[in-house]
Amino acid sequence: MHQLGPMSDTGAHLHYNAxxxxxxxxxxxxGLSFNLALDRIPQAELSKxxxxxxxxxxxxxxxxxxxxxxxxNRIISxxxxxxxxxxxxxxxGITVDxxxxxxxxxxxxxxxxxxxxxSASMNNLAYCLYARFKRIGTxxxxxxxxxxxxxxxxIRQPGHRDRPVxxxxxxxxxxxxxxxQGVVSDLDNAINLLHDALDLLQHNDFHRSFVSLNLGDSLxxxxxxxxxVDDLLKAIEFHQQALRPQDDDDPAQPYASSSLARSxxxxxxxxxxxxxxxxxxxxxxxxxxxxxxxHSIRPKSLHNLGECLxxxxxxxxxxxxxxxxxxxxxxALRLRPLGHPDRSSSLSSLAKxxxxxxxxxxxxxxxxxxxxxKHYSDLSAISQTVHAVFLQDVYAARDWVCAAEETTHNTTxxxxxxxxxxxxxxxxxxxxxxxxxxxxxxxxLSFAMNAFSACLRHDSPADAVELLExxxxxxxxxxxRLRSPLDEVVALGDTGERLAEKFKELASPLRHASQHDQxxxxxxxxxxxxSAIRGLPGLSRFxxxxxxxxxxxxxxxxxxIIVNASQYGCDGLVILPDQDxxxxxxxxxxxxxxxxxxxVYFILDKDPLAEESESLPIFSLxxxxxxxxxxxxxxxxxxxxxxxxxxEDLNLPPLSRIWWCPTDSFxxxxxxxxxxxxxxxxxxxxxxxxxxxxxxxxxxxxRLDGPPDSMGIPRFLCVAVAxxxxxxxxxxxxxxxxxxxxxxxPCSTLTILKDExxxxxxxxxxxxxxxxxxxxxxxWANRSNPFESALFLGDHNLEIENFMRHxxxxxxxxxxxxxxxxxxxxxxxxxxIHLAGVAQFTGFPSVIGAIWSVGDKDAPNVASRFYDNLxxxxxHLDHTRAAFALHQVLKNPEIPFGQRILYVHLGA
Numbered sequence: 032m033h034q035l036g037p038m039s040d041t042g043a044h045l046h047y048n049a050x051x052x053x054x055x056x057x058x059x060x061x062g063l064s065f066n067l068a069l070d071r072i073p074q075a076e077l078s079k080x081x082x083x084x085x086x087x088x089x090x091x092x093x094x095x096x097x098x099x100x101x102x103x104n105r106i107i108s109x110x111x112x113x114x115x116x117x118x119x120x121x122x123x124g125i126t127v128d129x130x131x132x133x134x135x136x137x138x139x140x141x142x143x144x145x146x147x148x149x150s151a152s153m154n155n156l157a158y159c160l161y162a163r164f165k166r167i168g169t170x171x172x173x174x175x176x177x178x179x180x181x182x183x184x185x186i187r188q189p190g191h192r193d194r195p196v197x198x199x200x201x202x203x204x205x206x207x208x209x210x211x212q213g214v215v216s217d218l219d220n221a222i223n224l225l226h227d228a229l230d231l232l233q234h235n236d237f238h239r240s241f242v243s244l245n246l247g248d249s250l251x252x253x254x255x256x257x258x259x260v261d262d263l264l265k266a267i268e269f270h271q272q273a274l275r276p277q278d279d280d281d282p283a284q285p286y287a288s289s290s291l292a293r294s295x296x297x298x299x300x301x302x303x304x305x306x307x308x309x310x311x312x313x314x315x316x317x318x319x320x321x322x323x324x325x326h327s328i329r330p331k332s333l334h335n336l337g338e339c340l341x342x343x344x345x346x347x348x349x350x351x352x353x354x355x356x357x358x359x360x361x362x363a364l365r366l367r368p369l370g371h372p373d374r375s376s377s378l379s380s381l382a383k384x385x386x387x388x389x390x391x392x393x394x395x396x397x398x399x400x401x402x403x404x405k406h407y408s409d410l411s412a413i414s415q416t417v418h419a420v421f422l423q424d425v426y427a428a429r430d431w432v433c434a435a436e437e438t439t440h441n442t443t444x445x446x447x448x449x450x451x452x453x454x455x456x457x458x459x460x461x462x463x464x465x466x467x468x469x470x471x472x473x474x475x476l477s478f479a480m481n482a483f484s485a486c487l488r489h490d491s492p493a494d495a496v497e498l499l500e501x502x503x504x505x506x507x508x509x510x511x512r513l514r515s516p517l518d519e520v521v522a523l524g525d526t527g528e529r530l531a532e533k534f535k536e537l538a539s540p541l542r543h544a545s546q547h548d549q550x551x552x553x554x555x556x557x558x559x560x561x562s563a564i565r566g567l568p569g570l571s572r573f574x575x576x577x578x579x580x581x582x583x584x585x586x587x588x589x590x591x592i593i594v595n596a597s598q599y600g601c602d603g604l605v606i607l608p609d610q611d612x613x614x615x616x617x618x619x620x621x622x623x624x625x626x627x628x629x630x631v632y633f634i635l636d637k638d639p640l641a642e643e644s645e646s647l648p649i650f651s652l653x654x655x656x657x658x659x660x661x662x663x664x665x666x667x668x669x670x671x672x673x674x675x676x677x678x679e680d681l682n683l684p685p686l687s688r689i690w691w692c693p694t695d696s697f698x699x700x701x702x703x704x705x706x707x708x709x710x711x712x713x714x715x716x717x718x719x720x721x722x723x724x725x726x727x728x729x730x731x732x733x734r735l736d737g738p739p740d741s742m743g744i745p746r747f748l749c750v751a752v753a754x755x756x757x758x759x760x761x762x763x764x765x766x767x768x769x770x771x772x773x774x775x776x777p778c779s780t781l782t783i784l785k786d787e788x789x790x791x792x793x794x795x796x797x798x799x800x801x802x803x804x805x806x807x808x809x810x811w812a813n814r815s816n817p818f819e820s821a822l823f824l825g826d827h828n829l830e831i832e833n834f835m836r837h838x839x840x841x842x843x844x845x846x847x848x849x850x851x852x853x854x855x856x857x858x859x860x861x862x863x864i865h866l867a868g869v870a871q872f873t874g875f876p877s878v879i880g881a882i883w884s885v886g887d888k889d890a891p892n893v894a895s896r897f898y899d900n901l902x903x904x905x906x907h908l909d910h911t912r913a914a915f916a917l918h919q920v921l922k923n924p925e926i927p928f929g930q931r932i933l934y935v936h937l938g939a
Contacts, residue, residue: 081123084118084122085119087118087119088115088128091108091111091112091115092112094111094112095108095109106139106143106146106152109136109139110135110152110155112132112135113133113159116129116131116132116135117132120132121327122326124166124324124325124327124366125325126163126166126167129163132159133159136156136159139152140152140153140156148186149183149186150183150186150193150197153179153180153182153183154180154196154197154200156179157175157177157179157183158176158200160172160176161176161200161204161207162327164176164207166327167371168370168371168372168421170211173204173207173208180197180201180204181201183197184197184198194228195229195232195238195242196228198224198225198227198228199224199225199241199242199245201221202220202222202228202245202249203221203245205221206252209221210252210422211422215256218249219253221249222246222249225242225245225246226246229246239272240284240287241273241283243287244269244270244273244283244286244287246269247265247266247268247269247270247273247291247294248266248290250262250265251266251270251290251293251297254266254297260301263294263298263301270291270294271291273290274288274291275287285318285321285328286328288315288317288318288332289314289318289328289331289332289335291314292310292311292314292315292318292332292335292336293311293335295311295314296308296335305346308339308346312336312340312343315336316336319332330373330377333359333360334359334373334380336356337355337356337363337384340355340356340359341356341380341383344387350391350392353388353391354388357385357388360377360380360381360384361381363377364377364378369412369413372421372423374413375410375421375424375427375428376423376427378409379407379410379427379430381402381403381406382402382403382404382406382407382430382431382434383430383434385399386400386434400438403434404435404442407431407434407446410424410449410453411445411448413449413453414428414449414453414456420456421457424457425450425453428449428450429450429478431446431449431450432446432478432481432482436481443485443489444482447481447485448498450478451498451501454502454505455505458505477598477695479502479503479694480499480595480597480694480695482495482499482502483495483498483595483597483694484600487614492604492611492612493579495604496582496593496604496606496612497576497582500727500728503694503726504725504726516732517531517534519570520534520564520570520573526567527564530560530564531564534557534560534561534564537556537557538557561573577728581731582606582731583608583609585606585724585730585731585734586608587734589687590605590678590681590683590689590690591691591692591724591727591730592606592690592691593693594670594674594691594692594693594697595695595697596619596624596625596694596696596697597621597695598621600616600617600620600621601616601620601669601670602614602616603615603617603673603677605674605677606727613677615674615677616673617670618668618669618673619665619668619670623665624695624696625696627696628696630662631662631701632699663701663705663706663708663932664707664708666700666702666705667714667715668707670702671702675718683719685718686718686719686720687719687720688719688914688915689719689721689722690721690722690723691703691722691723692723692725692726692727693723701932701935703716703721703722703723703932703935704716704931716918720914721914721935721936722914722935722937722938723935723937724937725871725937729872730938730939732876733876733877733938734939744779745778745779745843746800746801746802746803747779747782747802747803747805747908748782748784748797748801748804748805749768749771749775749781749782749783749784750789750794750805750806750824751764751768751784751785752785752786752789752807752809752825753765753808754786754825755808755809755824755825756826757823757827757828758823761887763887764887767807767848767891767894768785768807770894770895770898771807771894771895771898774895774898774902775898778906778907778908779803779908785825787826788825789824789825790824790825790827791824791826791827791829791833795829795833795834800840802841802842802910803843803844803845803846804845805848806822806849807849807890808822808823808824809822809849809850810822810823810847810849810850810852811850811851812850812851812866817831817864819831820864820866822847822866831865831866831869834869834873835869835873837873839875842873842875842876843875843908844875844879844901845878845879846897847867847879847881848885849866849881850881850885851882851883852866853866853867853881853935853937865880867880868937871937871938875938876910876939877911877914877936877938877939878936878938879934879935879936880935880937881934881935882933882935886927886929886930889926889927889930892925892926893921893926893930893934897917897920898916899916900912900916901913901916913936913938914936920934921934
């Protein structure tokens with residue numbers, strides 16, 4: 032895709048002949064709206080020589096020296112020199128030229144303030160910033176270019192002769208932003224802008240070829256995202272319009288030829304018409320022959336030709352095609368140094384070719400295998416750069432993981448480490464919570480679980496734990512960075528205090544940012560602060576993924592058992608505070624785990640409360656108790672019994688506390704209630720007191736909270752909504768409210784928000800300063816869009832996305848006497864986007880939630896007995912007793928079986 036320089040004042044394009052006076056030394060142009068940035072490039076490309084451009088740069092430099100700071104003509108000289116430098120960059124690819132051009136354009140824009148129409152200066156600077164973004168990949172350049180084009184478009188209102196230029200250039204930047212962040216609205220806006228630009232251009236206008244080319248490229252990009260063949264066919268149509276072989280002077284031709292080749296190749300992959308593949312190969316070869324080394328389109332065409340020849344090898348098995356594909360990919364890679372946005376694509380494609388040749392050629396099998404993983408391993412260097420991480424970087428790392436697993440290569444663990452680092456770095460650039468989550472589902476799938484399994488297969492349990500933490504609950508992990516404790520930073524004197532204050536100043540609004548520019552600018556500033564903090568003594572790992580030794584602290588109160596299901600098998604890993612983890616192979620299969628999870632969802636789908644009826648609770652329905660008992664027995668035999676055997680070998684005392692950290696579909700299963708359920712045989716609740724944790728890092732953080740008596744009399748908030756405008760009446764809420772008030776009022780400062788008084792705003796304000804909160808109300812778990820999961824309050828829903836934005840003051844315990852508050856997204860259970868999870872994230876070290884529907888008749892009894900046990904011998908509310916208190920309640924045979932096991936404890 033290609034940007035346009037501004038049109039001339041006369042509206043006509045200046046061709047090569049019109050440049051002859053300039054090349055002969057004349058400097059007679061006045062004003063800022065001229066074509067040099069665009070017009071010189073075709074002349075240089077067609078002549079294939081640098082001498083003219085060298086002479087232009089030299090002449091423009093001399094001219095600038097003749098115009099001091101206060102000379103009105105200095106702006107024109109700055110622009111002339113910047114455009115000449117940019118033209119030489121386009122031909123030779125020398126980044127120093129581009130950097131200098133940007134500096135000159137910045138000065139020109141600064142000097143032009145107050146001098147009328149600045150849109151041309153804005154366009155020229157944005158033009159160069161975008162070119163640098165494409166070469167180096169610094170996202171701040173793209174952001175600044177978008178900002179400048181948007182300001183220029185405000186100046187160039189309908190009727191302005193240069194409006195099509197700005198429409199085109201802004202569209203190009205938005206399309207590139209989509210490539211980086213995957214926000215479809217950016218791409219749709221780009222396509223609409225390009226249609227508008229095309230409508231404003233006359234049929235014979237020289238610029239139509241560029242706009243048609245860009246429109247075709249954007250439609251092609253949307254096709255790759257949506258697989259809508261109509262977009263591909265339209266892309267080919269616009270690429271063909273842009274390709275005008277009869278006009279060799281048109282600088283759009285190499286770009287149009289390359290883009291048309293790529294689109295035809297995609298149509299071949301879709302429709303398998305060999306003529307499309309042959310035409311694509313021919314077009315790429317022609318483009319390469321016409322573009323010298325350093326031409327910006329050359330690496331793209333080399334890469335595309337390599338892809339076409341690899342596909343041709345797959346069809347006809349001609350080794351010469353595969354050999355040629357490798358050579359073209361090598362040539363493209365040499366033109367894509369570290370930091371180039373497309374380097375990862377070249378590395379991945381090369382590795383794929385080498386791997387393929389290793390399978391088809393005994394002669395070079397060992398060498399090709401080595402070359403394949405040498406190039407894959409080079410992807411790890413991309414994860415260490417300061418440049419923006421692109422989606423193709425993540426996809427390339429995924430290819431490496433799959434290849435390493437398939438061949439059991441010794442780079443497997445490094446591949447997973449690189450993948451997770453790239454995913455986190457890429458997500459950090461996205462502005463919206465929902466975009467984070469949507470992309471996570473697309474990018475990570477089951478890679479964290481497979482990484483855990485791979486490390487155990489390589490006898491590296493510490494690596495297994497570290498990678499699992501990096502690859503799971505990535506969403507919570509990213510947001511947790513913004514809530515990191517800063518005590519160690521503050522303790523380092525004035526510098527530490529200043530940096531800690533700046534971190535808090537940026538982190539809080541970043542959690543609320545919804546606009547692209549706002550989020551990007553805040554995040555860029557925050558990264559600078561983080562870098563400065565890491566330069567302080569002892570803080571080199573600030574906000575970096577925790578090491579195993581850090582995560583081990585989660586087990587300081589008792590064993591943490593990770594249970595993992597992957598395509599390679601199921602494993603348990605017992606984490607202990609002062610010794611190596613204990614690996615427990617599990618006899619259950621991944622297929623069995625998936626089946627059990629499906630059965631749980633089937634039971635949930637039969638839940639009448641989920642359909643807002645006033646029927647009996649779920650375990651009053653015929654057959655559900657038997658279904659559940661079967662699930663619990665399978666879990667005992669396949670998962671829990673082997674773990675219990677390992678715990679018994681540790682001589683863990685009866686009724687000790689243990690923590691479950693389940694992954695993938697295990698997240699949906701009631702491990703805490705597993706057992707043989709046979710007379711005379713103990714079930715898990717008879718042996719140990721179970722809690723859950725989303726991740727080890729969250730549990731380790733929860734253990735940092737001080738003792739309950741360190742905060743004096745705690746504040747207790749009780750939210751009781753029996754009559755919500757959005758759900759049916761729950762009569763048991765009032766009885767539950769009375770029970771809670773009776774138990775906690777003597778040992779807390781109590782606030783009650785009831786029915787219509789329990790508005791979203793009131794609840795949020797009280798939450799910010801409370802330590803204990805009890806919710807007795809309807810809840811809804813939206814399994815397709817978990818951010819809409821919500822508590823039904825007196826006026827509106829309190830959704831997860833709203834809940835998570837707020838900071839709490841020394842929170843201790845959150846109790847959800849609401850339905851399905853631990854139910855999460857079906858497609859990404861590891862992200863644990865549910866109400867109990869958001870309470871843990873916002874800082875509550877202890878949370879009570881429900882895995883399905885709470886019985887209205889039983890809830891008051893459970894709550895009353897729970898708070899009886901939560902109060903310690905000295906009469907204080909002690910959140911650290913929550914798991915014990917819940918365990919005591921649920922041993923009571925008066926409570927129905929289904930209600931006894933639906934409540935779970937999360938946290939310390």
